[in-house]
Amino acid sequence: MDRITALRARRAGIIEQMEAIVASVPEGGDMTVEQTAAFDALRAQDDAVAAQITQAEDLERRRAAAARPLAPLPGVTQPAATVPAAPAEKGLTFARMTRTIAAAGGIPHVAMQIAEANGDSGLFANQNMGSGVAGGFLVPEDVSTEVIEMLRPLSVVTAMGPRVVPMPNGNLTTNRRASGATFTYGGEQQDIKATGVSFGQVKLSAKKLSGLIPISNDLLRSASTAVDRMIRDDALADAAQIQDRFFLRGSGTDFAPKGLRWQTLGTAFETTHVLTMTGSPDLAKVTNDLGRMELALGKANVVFTGAHWVMAPRVAMYLTNLRDGNGNLAFPEMQDGQLRRKPVHITTEVPDNLGAGTESEIMLVHPAHVLVGEHMGIEIAMSTEAAYKDASGNMQAAFSRDETILRMIMQHDIGLRHLPAVAVLTGVTWGA
Structure with missing residues (x-):
């Protein structure tokens, strides 16, 4: 081996x-004679x-097929072979792989040897490995699926079930119809009016989401499921929080996605789908405002019955506790995570201190019209020598702190197949 x-x-x-x-x-040029000779030799x-x-x-396969167990010595009982049980929880394979790479000092082939020595010979099967600048890196194409599956329930946007599409080249352009043909009835020998179909485009380009997680080497040396769970949960929680922050309200730059809140900015749908809360809210006004959001989708031929609500915890608690004149809960289904027969997603990534400091926003999103483009798998880099800045901006050295730095990188973007699939209610002071 x-x-x-x-x-x-x-x-x-x-x-x-x-x-x-x-x-x-050079692009469009040909190899020189020396380059051709060197390339052919390689x-x-x-x-x-x-x-x-x-x-x-082939020799390894034949050797394994021909292997025979040694006969036990008289009176000696052979102990049963022990193989680590596969983790029952999703994501622990990813964490176990991460811990093994860290134990190997970021050297891929050493990590494979450690895994085999620990009975985890299949841990790195069918994976792509190489060496990186800060240490070894791993692009776990199989394991990344497992981790992303867990990331989606943690992330509000991906938990809604948007359309996830691959971006092998880091970008994707999809045509969308802006207006359709108009058919009319007419009489015999009357001219048929020609109507055109206009198109627009939704363009996705991979935006890099990355993060550093310092992990104590004392923990990494412990081959424990609890440690694997901690590594997995830290990576998932951090990635999900930041992804939601930008998928929901990112202003959109060359390096960061434009969130659903701003997708209609500067379009014809900004005036129809970005609404303002009715002042001095009571049950009638709250109900009317929620209906206005649904109507915005419905009037644009978006089936609002399949949409999802996204709101801040304060707003959700207000709707949960809101009562009618008889003291009955106005929206009892809020206790089951539903509002007007549509799922409710609660996240602190929708702020409640906008405007004068007491305003929030509510979104109504139809996930079937949301596109999330994903490029590559999850790239993992490990280093025991790298320096990093902590949450306070102070420079720390992993070597002197006996830590291993985990760097995780994902690349993705978000867009709308149809712009009117998102309605926003602004200036919400419910519960303030």
């Missing part, structure tokens, strides 16, 4: 050299190493 690992590492180095030669060729080396890997892997 060590020979196979060494051959794979050698092949990766050869391919990197080939890629460097290709990258050095290709021959790669073919030879690939053949050696195939032979070594």
